[in-house]
Amino acid sequence: MQVDAIDLFYAAMPNVTLAADGSQDALIVRVSAGGYVGWGECEASPLVSIAAFITPRSHGVCQPVAISVIGEQLDSPADIHRISAAVRRNSMDVLQAAHTFSGIEMALWDVLGHARGEPVWKLLGYDKNYPKTPYASLLFGDTPEETLTRGQEWTAKGFQAVKFGWGPFGRDLASDADQLHAAREAIGDARLMVDAGQVWEGNFEAAASRLPLLADAGVTWLEEPFEADAYEQYAALAKLSGTVGIAGGEASHTSGMATNLIRYGGIRFVQIDSGRVGGLAPSKLVADFANSAGVTYVNHTFTSHLALSASLQPFAGLRDSVLCEYPASPSSLGAAIATAPLAITENGEISAPDAPGLGVCVDLEALDPYLQTVDILVNGKQLFQSP
């Protein structure tokens, strides 16, 4: 079959705030090929990613993403690898291209899975699909009391692992201690993770000074203490971090960025957003590398269950990578994207769907209230119009 069409849907909440909540808008991708339809989701600025799809070319390796995908043959995983290589080459100098293509690549796998009647994790080379323990991914409350309430709420729902991040964390040592005490008190024996969200902006001492607090609170990992490419700082912190693992990698827009963070940064957990890294095949590359290096692969997912299913596929077959980021309180938009959320079992576990493709349906009608119309014209000629 051939890639007949790619449609990009930009959806957003009526009021997008400055909160660290990535589910406030979305760029949903629909790929049509040979009568099949596949879906994907970019974890990216929707408008900028649309522009990278249709931009006029600047030169031979600064071309729009669309020209490397539309009309291409799609009959096997090798075709997806070939298309990905073409995007990397032809759009080498379009920085945003990796974000744009990530959602498209997912949708290509979804199409292929539907055509073959097989789940994507099988197409990626796994023969088993191990369940994961979802962790509720939450923002710190503005106060320790809010954090306490939030943590109690989610462990009461059966979650055995909780991550708090962003909000006020990282700005004041005493306040961080209070926040961590509240978090641990709230969730009892459950597993606790902390996401710093690059808050220290390269200040190594600020990061290092939190390690004793994190160890006291029994934190499994400290996530993203530094900018994505600060390998030397990552490695230095990892040497001091004792029982607290260092985690990172969500900003990777190539598999190489993530494997370098493992190789040079000393992280114990590598977190990949399949909606940024170039899709599922680059995520699988990272998963394989992490596994061989004794590093635990974890998905980075803060939006919909479409993104959640996609993000589970690349490490479905890794038995020892047991944790899965679970978008615990997405916006109403984030909740509306997939018609049926991935079920959590009585054991409190979650798995990639054992269904063709990504096993997730997208309900365009449910998305309708959130859809944004985009018009991009160059010299009066319409290059993009929302479908």
Next chain:
Amino acid sequence: MQVDAIDLFYAAMPNVTLAADGSQDALIVRVSAGGYVGWGECEASPLVSIAAFITPRSHGVCQPVAISVIGEQLDSPADIHRISAAVRRNSMDVLQAAHTFSGIEMALWDVLGHARGEPVWKLLGYDKNYPKTPYASLLFGDTPEETLTRGQEWTAKGFQAVKFGWGPFGRDLASDADQLHAAREAIGDARLMVDAGQVWEGNFEAAASRLPLLADAGVTWLEEPFEADAYEQYAALAKLSGTVGIAGGEASHTSGMATNLIRYGGIRFVQIDSGRVGGLAPSKLVADFANSAGVTYVNHTFTSHLALSASLQPFAGLRDSVLCEYPASPSSLGAAIATAPLAITENGEISAPDAPGLGVCVDLEALDPYLQTVDILVNGKQLFQSP
């Protein structure tokens, strides 16, 4: 003073081809502040970079570049550093933001230089401005004969160094040998560099097999044999490369990417495009690091003399970094951007202008035939209209 306005001008040749010629279009930035005007140039996809400037926000760290710059105080280098940090934070998840901001940052330095009556290289901390030897940056001909003619043409003009790149190079070993012979024959004793443009797509053996040919031709450096983050491959090739230095770094969109390539990749020449890496201050960071590591800093410039002046500033004060990429045959657009090109002295040398700011004037009237009009609307509301 305050940043009063930022205008983005998208210019393009009437026919943008697939050649590896980055001067076929341009994104020119004009910053107005306190009655002064500064200019900069992004080395980037213009439309995508414009979109990153005005995109609706997605969340707290996925905001348009504009909001971190317009209206900000601009009285000192510290203000530019503060604005840059704000862009990195507020636009963390807008991948294209670094490309967009690079031209803006240049223009901020240009404004500040005009306000203070000082060249930017002084504002960056240098007290001397060492002349550089420009190398003519050329594309390989389709045939060795074309390469021969092209090389002869540019050494006849007095260039003491020439770089050939892209075109057919890297696809066939025998043809590469012929091309390298032709290049060396053409330029006599002049310095010769070769740019592989990532042509081998990760095939290490393909790259390594060219080393003897390059050594025979007395090549100073082999540039970009691999993708920007393939540090392990870079390091392995550097171990084998003998007299041929390995060069890379042009794709860096943070200073950290470039310093990592030095730290882990074993390169001998680090090539920075100030129009991509985030502007002049990150370029200067890389220059300082390279200098301390015994690595030679070189600019990456293939477009205009505005970009050329900007790219010279960050290493003007490094006496031992003597080579400078010189856009030898830009498009008529590339030639039209700056009203007066940077002069080459009788010694065949070139320097950053000893004039306020970047010392380059942009002629909007000369650009007029090339200007593209861009309209971007979201929900019918115009977010960008070409100035």
